[in-house]
Amino acid sequence: QVQLVESGGGLVQTGxxxxxxxxxxxxxxxxxxxxxxxQAAGKExxxxxxxxxxxxxxxxxxxxxxxxTISRDNAKNTVYLQMNSLKPEDTAVxxxxxxxxxxxxxxxxxxxxxxxxxxxxxxS
Numbered sequence: 791q792v793q794l795v796e797s798g799g800g801l802v803q804t805g806x807x808x809x810x811x812x813x814x815x816x817x818x819x820x821x822x823x824x825x826x827x828x829q830a831a832g833k834e835x836x837x838x839x840x841x842x843x844x845x846x847x848x849x850x851x852x853x854x855x856x857x858x859t860i861s862r863d864n865a866k867n868t869v870y871l872q873m874n875s876l877k878p879e880d881t882a883v884x885x886x887x888x889x890x891x892x893x894x895x896x897x898x899x900x901x902x903x904x905x906x907x908x909x910x911x912x913x914s
Contacts, residue, residue, distance in 0.1 A: 792816045792903040794886045799908030802876055806912070810871040812886030812905055820890045824862065824869040827898065828882035828910075835885065837896035841869060851896070853879075876912045883907040 798810040814821060825840025839850045839860040848860050859872040869886065886905035893900035 792818060792821065792888050794888060794903055794905035796884065796886045796905040796908040799884060799910045801911045801913065803913050804877060806876050807872070807874045808876065808910060810873070810884055810886075810908060810910075812869045812871075814867040814869075814888060818867045821867075821888050822890050822892065824886065824888045825901070826860065826869075826871050827885045827887060827901075828880075829885070829907075830879075830882040833882075835898055838884070839871060840893075849896075873910070876910075878912045878914045880910060881912050882910060884910050 793815045794812055796810060796812045798808060800808060802808055821843045823840050823842045826838040827835045828838050829835040837851055838854060839858055841848045841860045841862050850858060857875045860869065862869045885907045887901040888903045889901045
């Protein structure tokens with residue numbers, strides 16, 4: 791089992807920045823990658839970004855490319871999501887997640903463990 795705890799959400803104005811953190815504990819040796827999904831009210835959970843735990847390869851959904859940056863600190867078993875130039879459409883609950891295998895697409899089915907979520911609200 792892997793436990794994930796997010797922090798760093800909040801309320802920010804359009805154009806502002808937030809940094810999300812997610813600390814993993816438990817069986818962290820099994821982690822292949824960590825990532826972030828988000829779910830806006832009334833919408834399905836969608837992929838935002840992920841990072842391979844060893845090679846450090848990163849991936850982003852098109853809507854956040856150039857604005858969000860994912861990074862990791864292997865020593866601390868922590869992944870970060872730096873979010874800049876935030877827009878109202880970024881408003882959602884952001885979930886940290888981990889997987890122990892490669893993924894073939896950006897669906898939720900590849901991910902094994904989830905954090906409790908942290909609210910990000912961007913006001914216009």
